[in-house]
Amino acid sequence: xxxxxxxxxxxxxxxxxxxxxxxxxxxxxxxxxxxxxxxxxxxxxxxxxxxxxxxxxxxxxxxxxxxxxxxxxxxxxxxxxxxxxxxxxxxxxxxxxxxxxxxxxxxxxxxxxxx
Amino acid sequence: xxxxxxxxxxxxxxxxxxxxxxxxxxxxxxxxxxxxxxxxxxxxxxxxxxxxxxxxxxxxxxxxxxxxxxxxxxxxxxxxxxxxxxxxxxxxxxxxxxxxxxxxxxxxxxxx
Numbered sequence: 338x339x340x341x342x343x344x345x346x347x348x349x350x351x352x353x354x355x356x357x358x359x360x361x362x363x364x365x366x367x368x369x370x371x372x373x374x375x376x377x378x379x380x381x382x383x384x385x386x387x388x389x390x391x392x393x394x395x396x397x398x399x400x401x402x403x404x405x406x407x408x409x410x411x412x413x414x415x416x417x418x419x420x421x422x423x424x425x426x427x428x429x430x431x432x433x434x435x436x437x438x439x440x441x442x443x444x445x446x447x448x449x450x451x452x
Numbered sequence: 453x454x455x456x457x458x459x460x461x462x463x464x465x466x467x468x469x470x471x472x473x474x475x476x477x478x479x480x481x482x483x484x485x486x487x488x489x490x491x492x493x494x495x496x497x498x499x500x501x502x503x504x505x506x507x508x509x510x511x512x513x514x515x516x517x518x519x520x521x522x523x524x525x526x527x528x529x530x531x532x533x534x535x536x537x538x539x540x541x542x543x544x545x546x547x548x549x550x551x552x553x554x555x556x557x558x559x560x561x562x563x564x
Contacts, residue, residue: 379542379554427495438484438546443495
């Protein structure tokens with residue numbers, strides 16, 4: 338079945354450590370996105386990529402980094418510079434590169450907790 | 453800049469009752485509107501979307517939504533709620549040149 342997978346489902350990090358969240362899709366979608374979700378808030382865009390080897394900052398990119406070396410993969414690194422990283426992280430993808438209008442499809446999410 | 457409001461943080465309905473979740477948006481041009489549902493600890497699932505044409509759109513799981521340009525609204529409805537509909541519901545708006553904006557969500561509880 339086609340879809341988006343995220344791993345791990347739960348992740349614990351000590352302060353000062355960098356961690357990488359995995360996102361893979363087999364939908365042959367061009368665009369991929371990372372969102373952060375906090376309780377009582379909507380989703381906020383961290384980074385997006387419309388094509389391989391290119392990505393753009395979203396609304397809350399500080400303390401995060403990404404790469405897009407393959408069409409199907411878009412890993413997110415939460416660095417030690419991110420002051421409040423505990424959150425639920427969602428990866429999404431869309432068919433075309435029209436990030437503003439194409440339907441976005443979501444993975445199951447990764448819950449990151451900083452100890 | 454575009455924005456989305458969902459006035460109801462939490463709604464409780466009895467199983468079998470009708471449901472309406474409100475969504476209001478602010479966007480200067482033609483909006484692309486979406487409703488997603490999220491079960492606890494899960495990702496978002498698309499319920500329905502509106503791009504153009506008929507202002508009443510049908511989605512999965514018996515949901516429908518009506519686009520009212522004059523009221524800048526895109527309310528989600530279901531005639532008879534099932535216990536499995538308990539979840540969080542997000543409205544989102546997209547448009548040319550703007551990233552998706554999600555509302556804060558409405559949590560739905562269903563009483564037996």
